[in-house]
Amino acid sequence: MSRKNSNTPKKSRYPGAKKTERYIQSSILMALKIRSSYGYELIKGISQFGFVEGQAPPGMIYRHLRDLEENGLVSSEWQTQGAGPAKRVYRLTPEGSEVLDFWIEYMKNQVEKLLNFIKIYQNNKMT
Amino acid sequence: MSRKNSNTPKKSRYPGAKKTERYIQSSILMALKIRSSYGYELIKGISQFGFVEGQAPPGMIYRHLRDLEENGLVSSEWQTQGAGPAKRVYRLTPEGSEVLDFWIEYMKNQVEKLLNFIKIYQNNKMT
DNA sequence: TGACATATATCCTCTAAACATATATATTCA
DNA sequence: TGAATATATATGTTTAGAGGATATATGTCA
Numbered sequence: 345m346s347r348k349n350s351n352t353p354k355k356s357r358y359p360g361a362k363k364t365e366r367y368i369q370s371s372i373l374m375a376l377k378i379r380s381s382y383g384y385e386l387i388k389g390i391s392q393f394g395f396v397e398g399q400a401p402p403g404m405i406y407r408h409l410r411d412l413e414e415n416g417l418v419s420s421e422w423q424t425q426g427a428g429p430a431k432r433v434y435r436l437t438p439e440g441s442e443v444l445d446f447w448i449e450y451m452k453n454q455v456e457k458l459l460n461f462i463k464i465y466q467n468n469k470m471t
Numbered sequence: 472m473s474r475k476n477s478n479t480p481k482k483s484r485y486p487g488a489k490k491t492e493r494y495i496q497s498s499i500l501m502a503l504k505i506r507s508s509y510g511y512e513l514i515k516g517i518s519q520f521g522f523v524e525g526q527a528p529p530g531m532i533y534r535h536l537r538d539l540e541e542n543g544l545v546s547s548e549w550q551t552q553g554a555g556p557a558k559r560v561y562r563l564t565p566e567g568s569e570v571l572d573f574w575i576e577y578m579k580n581q582v583e584k585l586l587n588f589i590k591i592y593q594n595n596k597m598t
Numbered sequence: 599t600g601a602c603a604t605a606t607a608t609c610c611t612c613t614a615a616a617c618a619t620a621t622a623t624a625t626t627c628a
Numbered sequence: 629t630g631a632a633t634a635t636a637t638a639t640g641t642t643t644a645g646a647g648g649a650t651a652t653a654t655g656t657c658a
Contacts, residue, residue, distance in 0.1 A: 359577030365492040366646070367588070374588070378595050384605045393591065394584040401647065406607055429605050429654040448592050450486030451585045457521040458578045458585075461494070461501070464520065465575050468505050490615055490644045511636045528616070533638055556623040556636050 367395045368404050369412070370447040376418060376436040377444055383409060383432060409434060417443055494522045495531050496539065497574040503545060503563040504571055510536060510559060536561060544570055 371393040375386055386409075387400050412418045417440035424430045436444075498520040502513055513536075514527050539545045544567035551557045563571075 359497075359573050364646085368646085370486075370588070374592060374595075377592075382605075383607085387605095394587050402605095402607075403609085403648070403650095404646070407645095410607085427655080428603080431605065444592070446486050448589055451589055455582050455585050455589075458582050460521050461497070462575055462578055462582075465501060465504075465571070468501075488644090490646095493615070495615085509636075510638085514636095529636095529638075530617075530619095530640090531615070534614095537638085555625080555634080558636065 366404075367393075367447075367451075368400070368408050370444065370451075371395055372405070372408055372412065373417065373436060373440055373444040373447065376434055377441060380433050380435045382423070382434065385431075386434075412440065416440075493531075494520075494574075494578075495527070495535050497571065497578075498522055499532070499535055499539065500544065500563060500567055500571040500574065503561055504568060507560050507562045509550070509561065512558075513561075539567065543567075 368390075371390040372386060374393055375381055375390055381389070383402070383405055387402055387405050390396055390400050390405075391398060409418065409420075413420055413434070417437055418434045419437055420432050420434045422430050423433045495517075498517040499513060501520055502508055502517055508516070510529070510533055514529055514532050517523055517527050517532075518525060536545065536547075540547055540561070544564055545561045546564055547559050547561045549557055550560045
């Protein structure tokens with residue numbers, strides 16, 4: 345993908361260009377489904393879910409965590425025991441777990457849509 | 472999906488909420504791959520590709536068409552023959568066709584990511 | 599004690615979608 | 629024949645979400 349090629353038009357949207365859907369919320373919910381965690385650990389760890397490469401932007405993670413907590417999808421508490429600075433540990437709530445279920449359904453639906461689009465493309469490839 | 476339920480938090484991101492990736496550009500490119508077309512026809516027709524329900528918002532279609540043409544992915548000409556008002560007919564350029572190829576690759580990649588995420592979920596469903 | 603690591607957090611900017619609005623020509627119908 | 633409707637085009641504004649920048653605090657280590 346030559347998005348960074350200097351003679352690539354800048355205004356046109358290219359696959360993987362900025363602002364693609366990155367499923368940050370669903371990745372956070374998933375991480376907390378597996379195990380309670382804290383911001384910094386999430387920043388480093390959510391790339392395992394495939395939508396983010398390397399470390400997630402802190403801005404995204406903390407904003408999402410705040411929103412999620414305001415809306416009751418996660419809860420948090422300070423943990424001061426253990427090594428290093430105090431950590432704010434987040435835990436998934438039952439409602440958060442339910443929203444993750446919805447995300448999974450949404451993703452399944454998205455997969456169908458994408459596969460259908462690809463099929464249309466292949467059926468028209470020679471035209 | 473209870474997004475419209477009045478006691479659903481409004482600030483939290485829910486699947487299918489506003490601003491999800493809608494693949495308008497790829498849908499337009501696909502439509503023009505199949506057959507040259509004009510704005511109004513695209514508005515009515517791109518729902519066939521699955522990402523838009525009903526008629527696409529005119530604002531989205533015309534803006535995208537303008538951008539696509541500015542960047543050489545499509546070309547257009549006025550067609551005044553035939554019934555009804557004059558139509559501005561758009562045709563896919565070779566570069567546009569190439570970008571559609573990239574979109575297809577991007578989508579295949581996205582499918583893999585989504586399926587992987589779903590698999591992680593199912594592997595952790597009982598925790 | 600300063601450099602570095604861990605850990606948290608907010609603000610600003612930009613992009614893409616949603617929404618609103620407008621105009622012009624052609625066709626239909628009372 | 630004129631108003632209503634359909635076809636066809638287009639732009640401006642607002643909103644939501646991602647990207648980027650920046651800052652602060654505590655703990656660890658050389």
